[in-house]
Amino acid sequence: MWDYSFAIPSILILAILLINYFMLQRLPIRVNKNFVSLLLIETVVITSDIFSSWACENYQDLPKFVVVSSNMFYFIFFILRAYAFFVFTCSILELDPTENQFRTFLCRLPMIITEVVTLSSPFTKAVFFIGSTGYQRGSLYNIIVLNFAIYLFFSIHATVTFKSRLKAKRDFFGILFYLLILIVGLIFRIMFPRYLLMDTFCVMTIISINLLFMNPEYFxxxxxxxxxxxxxxxxxxxxxxxxxxxxxxxxxxxxxxxxxxxxxxxxxxxxxxxxxxxxxxxxxxxxxxxxxxxxxxxxxxxxxxxxxxxxxxxxxxxxxxxxxxxxxxxxxxxxxxxxxxxxxxxxxxxxxxxxxxxxxxxxxxxxxxxGRDMFDAIQNNTAIKRALEKAIENNKIEVFLQPIMDAQTNTLVGAESLCRIRDDKGEIISPNKFIPIAESNGRINQLGEQVFEKTCKFISENDMSALGLEWINVNLSAAQFMKKDLASDFSNLIEKYNLRPSDIHLEITEAVIVDDDITNNQIQSLRQKGFLFSLDDYGTGYSNISRLKHSPFSNVKIDMSLVWDYCDNPNLLLPMLIKAFKKTGYSLTAEGIETKEIEETMKSIGFDYLQGMYYSPPIPMDEFIKKYTKSS
CATH class of the missing domain: 3.30.70.270 (Reverse transcriptase/Diguanylate cyclase domain)
Structure with a gap:
C-alpha cells in the first residue's frame, strides 16, 4: 500500500501556484518559461504518481497494459523532472544552452540514457515489471535515483562555477537552499519508498523558488x-x-x-x-x-x-x-x-x-x-570607459613624451607628459575620446595622479642632463586643480623620488583660472612647495594679460590655432602679444610646429620654445630615451 496523504495536498498547492502564475503579469523570458514548465511537469508527476500507485494496488482488477503504461508514464516524467530542475537552475544563472550545443547534449545524456532504460522495462524488466504479485522493482531501478542525483550534482557544480553571474549573494544561497530541499527529498524517497514524500519535497522546492526568484513585482x-x-x-x-x-x-x-x-x-x-x-x-x-x-x-x-x-x-x-x-x-x-x-x-x-x-x-x-551607427558609437564609448577603468585600476596608464625645443639652439630642452591608454587589442585610444569621459565620471584625478607619479619615476631613473632635459611639463585638469590636498600630494611624490619641484612644470589651461581666488590659493600653495607653472593653450579661452599678471606663471604656451592663423595671414597681433608677454616676464612656447616654415616664422617673431609634430609626435618613454640619448 502507498500513502497518498502527502501527495494530494501537494497537487492542490501546485494548482494554486499555477493559477497565481498566470494571473500576474510576467516577462516572456527563459527563466519564467522554465518555471512554468517545471510547474506543469511536477503536476504531471504527482498526478501520474497517484494514479500509477492506485493502479499497482489494483493490478488484479485492471488490464496489465493500464498498470504498465501508467507506471511508464510516471517514470518518464519523474526522470524529466530532475532535468527540469537543472535547466531552471541554469536559467537563474543566465546560462544559454545554445552557446555550446555539445555541452548541452552532454548534460542531457544522463536523462536520455535513463529514459531509454526505463522505456525498455516492458521487455527487459530493467526498472520495473508487473509480476504475479503485482508491481516489482527491476534490477536497474536505482538508475532513476542516480539520474536525479546526477542532476543535483550538475546544478550544484553550475551554481558554484557560475556564481559570479548572479546579481546578489542571496541568489547564490537561495539556489543552494532549494537544492538542499531536493537532496533531503531524495534521501527520504530512498529510505521511505512507500510514502509519496518526494513529491512533497519537490513542491516545497517550487514554493521556495517562487518566493526567492519568481516575484514579478521585482520587474x-x-x-x-x-x-x-x-x-x-x-x-x-x-x-x-x-x-x-x-x-x-x-x-x-x-x-x-x-x-x-x-x-x-x-x-x-x-x-x-x-x-x-x-x-x-x-x-x-x-x-x-x-x-x-x-x-x-x-x-x-x-x-x-x-x-x-x-x-x-x-x-x-x-x-x-x-x-x-x-x-x-x-x-x-x-x-x-x-x-x-x-x-x-x-x-x-x-x-x-x-x-x-x-x-x-x-x-x-x-x-x-x-540605427547601427548610433549603436556602434555607444558601444565604442562603452569600450573606452571599460579600457579607462581597467587602465586606472591596474595602474596601466601610459605616459608618452613630446619634446619641447629651444628656439635659439634648436636642441631639446624640455618635454610634455601626455597620458595614453590602450584598448583590448593593444591599440592606442585617442585622448580626445577618453579625457572627456574621465572628466565626466570623476576618474580624471586618478588619471592625473598616475601621470604625475610616472613622470617623477622617469626623471628619477634617467639622466636628465644626458637627454638634454631641464624640465618636464605635466598637465593639470580643472577637477584635479580643485583638490585641497593637491600641493601636499605632489610634494610627497617629489620627496619619494628625491626630485626638485622645479624638475616638473605644471600646465593648466585658461578654463582652470576662472575662479581667481581658488586658482591663486592653489597656485600659491604649489609655488610654496617649489613648483613652476605654465599656462597651456593660450588663445582658446578668455584670459588677458592683465588677468595673467595676478597669476604667477613662468611660461605661456600659445595655442596652435593662433600659430597657424598667423602663418596663413601674418599681422601685428601675435608679435605684439609676444612682446607684451615678454615685458611682463613670461617665456613663450609656440604649439603646433608642423613644418620647417612654421618653425622659422615662430623663431623670427621671438618665441623661446617650440613644440609640435615637426620635431616628434608624443612617443613612449623608452623610445624617447633611445631617440634623444643617441642624438645627445
Missing part, C-alpha cells in the same frame, strides 16, 4: 504597472523573446520642467494615466516605463508601428485628465532598427536613452531612428 513599475528598467534589461538579454523584435519609445518632453510646473503628485497621476492608455491600446505587447518620463514598447513584427505612433501622438494633443488633474504634455518618439539584436542589452538601453535625451532636447518633431 513592475509601481505607478504605471508597466515593466520597469530592470525588466527591459532582462528581456533584452533573453534570447527566447524572438516574437517581440520591434522597439519604439517616447519621452515626455521636458519632463523635469513638467514636474516643477504640475508637481510630483500630479505627474505621478499623469504617468499612471499614460501607462493605462498604453495597456488599453497595446494589450498584447510588452510595455516598459524607464524613469523620467520615458516609455519603451516592444511589439511583434506584425504590429504597424507607424500607425501606433500616430495614435499616441494624437492622444497627446489632448490633456490627460483625472480627478483634480489636467496635464498638457508633449511627446517625442524614437524608433529602433532591427539591428539592435546584434548588440548587448546594456548597449541597446544606453543607446535608447541617449536617443530619447536627444529627442527631448530637439525642437524638431520628427522621429529619431536609432
Amino acid at each position: 513592475i513599475e509601481r505607478r504605471t504597472r508597466l515593466f520597469n528598467s530592470e525588466g527591459l534589461r532582462i528581456i533584452l538579454q533573453d534570447t527566447t523573446r524572438q516574437k517581440y523584435n520591434t522597439i519604439f519609445a517616447f519621452v515626455i518632453r521636458h519632463y523635469q520642467e513638467a514636474v516643477e510646473i504640475y508637481g510630483a503628485k500630479q505627474m505621478d497621476v499623469g504617468i499612471r494615466l499614460i501607462g493605462s492608455y498604453l495597456r488599453r491600446i497595446l494589450p498584447k505587447e510588452k510595455l516598459f516605463y524607464y524613469r523620467s518620463g520615458r516609455f519603451v514598447i516592444m511589439t511583434k513584427s506584425s504590429v504597424d508601428v507607424s500607425s501606433v505612433i500616430k495614435k499616441i501622438e494624437e492622444r497627446f494633443k489632448s490633456p490627460w485628465l483625472s480627478d483634480n488633474v489636467e496635464l498638457y504634455l508633449e511627446a517625442r518618439f524614437v524608433e529602433v532598427s532591427p539591428d539592435y539584436e546584434m548588440y548587448d542589452s546594456d548597449i541597446v538601453i544606453n543607446t535608447l536613452v541617449n536617443a530619447l535625451n536627444k529627442a527631448n532636447n530637439s525642437t524638431d518633431k520628427s522621429h529619431i531612428l536609432v
Whole structure:
C-alpha cells in the first residue's frame, strides 16, 4: 500500500501556484518559461504518481497494459523532472544552452540514457515489471535515483562555477537552499519508498523558488504597472523573446520642467494615466516605463508601428485628465532598427536613452531612428570607459613624451607628459575620446595622479642632463586643480623620488583660472612647495594679460590655432602679444610646429620654445630615451 496523504495536498498547492502564475503579469523570458514548465511537469508527476500507485494496488482488477503504461508514464516524467530542475537552475544563472550545443547534449545524456532504460522495462524488466504479485522493482531501478542525483550534482557544480553571474549573494544561497530541499527529498524517497514524500519535497522546492526568484513585482513599475528598467534589461538579454523584435519609445518632453510646473503628485497621476492608455491600446505587447518620463514598447513584427505612433501622438494633443488633474504634455518618439539584436542589452538601453535625451532636447518633431551607427558609437564609448577603468585600476596608464625645443639652439630642452591608454587589442585610444569621459565620471584625478607619479619615476631613473632635459611639463585638469590636498600630494611624490619641484612644470589651461581666488590659493600653495607653472593653450579661452599678471606663471604656451592663423595671414597681433608677454616676464612656447616654415616664422617673431609634430609626435618613454640619448 502507498500513502497518498502527502501527495494530494501537494497537487492542490501546485494548482494554486499555477493559477497565481498566470494571473500576474510576467516577462516572456527563459527563466519564467522554465518555471512554468517545471510547474506543469511536477503536476504531471504527482498526478501520474497517484494514479500509477492506485493502479499497482489494483493490478488484479485492471488490464496489465493500464498498470504498465501508467507506471511508464510516471517514470518518464519523474526522470524529466530532475532535468527540469537543472535547466531552471541554469536559467537563474543566465546560462544559454545554445552557446555550446555539445555541452548541452552532454548534460542531457544522463536523462536520455535513463529514459531509454526505463522505456525498455516492458521487455527487459530493467526498472520495473508487473509480476504475479503485482508491481516489482527491476534490477536497474536505482538508475532513476542516480539520474536525479546526477542532476543535483550538475546544478550544484553550475551554481558554484557560475556564481559570479548572479546579481546578489542571496541568489547564490537561495539556489543552494532549494537544492538542499531536493537532496533531503531524495534521501527520504530512498529510505521511505512507500510514502509519496518526494513529491512533497519537490513542491516545497517550487514554493521556495517562487518566493526567492519568481516575484514579478521585482520587474513592475509601481505607478504605471508597466515593466520597469530592470525588466527591459532582462528581456533584452533573453534570447527566447524572438516574437517581440520591434522597439519604439517616447519621452515626455521636458519632463523635469513638467514636474516643477504640475508637481510630483500630479505627474505621478499623469504617468499612471499614460501607462493605462498604453495597456488599453497595446494589450498584447510588452510595455516598459524607464524613469523620467520615458516609455519603451516592444511589439511583434506584425504590429504597424507607424500607425501606433500616430495614435499616441494624437492622444497627446489632448490633456490627460483625472480627478483634480489636467496635464498638457508633449511627446517625442524614437524608433529602433532591427539591428539592435546584434548588440548587448546594456548597449541597446544606453543607446535608447541617449536617443530619447536627444529627442527631448530637439525642437524638431520628427522621429529619431536609432540605427547601427548610433549603436556602434555607444558601444565604442562603452569600450573606452571599460579600457579607462581597467587602465586606472591596474595602474596601466601610459605616459608618452613630446619634446619641447629651444628656439635659439634648436636642441631639446624640455618635454610634455601626455597620458595614453590602450584598448583590448593593444591599440592606442585617442585622448580626445577618453579625457572627456574621465572628466565626466570623476576618474580624471586618478588619471592625473598616475601621470604625475610616472613622470617623477622617469626623471628619477634617467639622466636628465644626458637627454638634454631641464624640465618636464605635466598637465593639470580643472577637477584635479580643485583638490585641497593637491600641493601636499605632489610634494610627497617629489620627496619619494628625491626630485626638485622645479624638475616638473605644471600646465593648466585658461578654463582652470576662472575662479581667481581658488586658482591663486592653489597656485600659491604649489609655488610654496617649489613648483613652476605654465599656462597651456593660450588663445582658446578668455584670459588677458592683465588677468595673467595676478597669476604667477613662468611660461605661456600659445595655442596652435593662433600659430597657424598667423602663418596663413601674418599681422601685428601675435608679435605684439609676444612682446607684451615678454615685458611682463613670461617665456613663450609656440604649439603646433608642423613644418620647417612654421618653425622659422615662430623663431623670427621671438618665441623661446617650440613644440609640435615637426620635431616628434608624443612617443613612449623608452623610445624617447633611445631617440634623444643617441642624438645627445
